[in-house]
Amino acid sequence: MTTVLITGASSGIGAATAVLFAKGGSNVILTARRADALQKVADECTAAHKEAGLQHGGKFVTIQIDVSDRSQINGFLERIPVDLREIDILVNNAGYVVGVDKVGDLSLDNMEAMFATNVFGLIALTQLFIKEFKKRKSGHVINLGSIAGREAYAGGSIYCATKHAVNAFTGSLMRELVDTPIRVTEIQPGMVETEFSVIRFKGDKSAADKVYEGLQPLVAEDIAEEIVWAASRPPHVNLAEVFVLPVNQA
Ligand code: NDP
Numbered sequence: 001m002t003t004v005l006i007t008g009a010s011s012g013i014g015a016a017t018a019v020l021f022a023k024g025g026s027n028v029i030l031t032a033r034r035a036d037a038l039q040k041v042a043d044e045c046t047a048a049h050k051e052a053g054l055q056h057g058g059k060f061v062t063i064q065i066d067v068s069d070r071s072q073i074n075g076f077l078e079r080i081p082v083d084l085r086e087i088d089i090l091v092n093n094a095g096y097v098v099g100v101d102k103v104g105d106l107s108l109d110n111m112e113a114m115f116a117t118n119v120f121g122l123i124a125l126t127q128l129f130i131k132e133f134k135k136r137k138s139g140h141v142i143n144l145g146s147i148a149g150r151e152a153y154a155g156g157s158i159y160c161a162t163k164h165a166v167n168a169f170t171g172s173l174m175r176e177l178v179d180t181p182i183r184v185t186e187i188q189p190g191m192v193e194t195e196f197s198v199i200r201f202k203g204d205k206s207a208a209d210k211v212y213e214g215l216q217p218l219v220a221e222d223i224a225e226e227i228v229w230a231a232s233r234p235p236h237v238n239l240a241e242v243f244v245l246p247v248n249q250a
Contacts, residue, residue, distance in 0.1 A: 001056055002026040004231075005080075005087045007067055007125060008094030010037035012194030013144065013227075015044075016220035017091060018060075020228045023048045025057035027084055031065050032094065038062040059084060067094050067121030068113060077128060086136070089231050090129045092122040093144045097159035097200045111158045118162035123169060130173075133182045140183040142227055143170045147190045147245065174240060183238045185230045190245035193217040215248045 004021045008014035010032035018028045022045035030038050030045070045060040063079055065072050077085065095118040098110055126141055133139025148156055149163030167186060174184035191197075193212065201207040223244060230239040 002088045002231075003029070003059075003084050003086060004089040004091060005029040005031065005129070006091040006093055007031050007065075007121070008144075009041055009062075010034045011041075012196055013189070013192060013220045013223045014091070014093040015041040016224035017093065017227050018042075019044050019048050020221070020224045021231075022046070022057070022060060023052050024228060024232075025049070025052065025054040026089075027057050027059040029061050029063060029080060029084055029087070031063045031067075033064060033066050035062065035064050038064065067125060068116035070120075070124065073121075073124045073128065076125075087129055087132070088138065089140045089142060090125065091142045091144075091227060092125055094118075094121060095144055095162075096196060097156070098202060100155035100200065102155060103157050106158060114158050114162050115165075118159075119165045119169070122166060126169075126173065130182075134180065138181055140185065140231055141170075141173065142185045142187060142230060145170065145186040145188040145241075147188060147243070147249075149186075149188060150243070174238070181235060183235075185239050186241050187223060187226055187230070188241060188243045189218060189223050190249045191215070191217040192220060192223055194220050215246055217249075218244065218246050 004026050006014050006018050009018045009030035018030050018041055021028050028045055030042055032038050039062055042060040042062050049058045061081055122143060143166055145166045146163040148160045149167040152160040170184060170186040177184060197208040198205050226242050226244055230242060233239060
């Protein structure tokens with residue numbers, strides 16, 4: 001029985017991934033800051049599991065956590081119900097970007113908050129579970145990188161820096177674990193239409209929509225499929241990096 005823990009499961013890619021794992025018969029621990037939104041996704045997981053008619057899996061629990069808050073990481077393991085503490089797959093998906101600001105206009109608070117969530121939160125969660133994975137000699141860490149971790153764009157200096165950091169961290173982790181059966185994957189999406197797009201433009205939906213002019217963005221389910229695909233490869237196969245673009249994004 002597979003148990004998956006997903007950060008940022010209250011919307012977008014994390015939510016779609018939770019539902020897809022549920023459909024496949026996994027137990028899912030859904031985490032994020034918004035309790036109501038998490039519960040809604042957990043209910044969708046229950047419905048998807050029921051519809052699939054599977055006898056295994058079907059446990060969906062929500063845990064509220066702000067991954068940027070170190071005090072909430074300490075003691076997090078103890079908040080997981082005992083029967084679900086043996087996590088098989090950790091999906092480090094929580095992340096965001098706020099503002100498309102030139103370097104001279106960057107706010108120090110925004111920079112710190114983006115690094116605290118996208119980088120330090122991801123690292124802290126990985127550290128929590130990697131010890132357990134090593135003891136059990138199994139496990140899979142799946143980190144959400146981005147096209148912004150492969151290249152950089154004007155106005156995205158901090159977000160790009162956070163995703164480059166995710167790329168470097170994930171690469172190092174994979175190499176550190178090369179003699180173990182533990183797998184490490186980085187998923188690198190191009191443009192995906194989610195709440196992310198509107199948050200980036202500080203709630204300005206028309207500015208967010210302009211980014212998609214002339215191209216059809218991916219949807220969250222496209223990335224969820226890649227995550228579940230990577231997790232379901234035979235144990236000797238590690239999809240190290242999965243770079244996914246809309247067909248008309250270069
Ligand atoms: P969404 O805004 O829909 O989802 C982001 C999720 O992260 C939400 O569930 C949010 O939940 C959670 N989150 C944000 N900050 C925190 C925090 N401090 N602690 C815990 N949870 C947090 O965006 P996406 O689904 O698009 O983004 C998911 C990942 O994919 C991110 O890492 C993003 O960088 C990456 N990505 C997205 C792309 C896109 O174009 N959309 C492209 C490339 C990568 P809550 O607010 O409830 O805490």
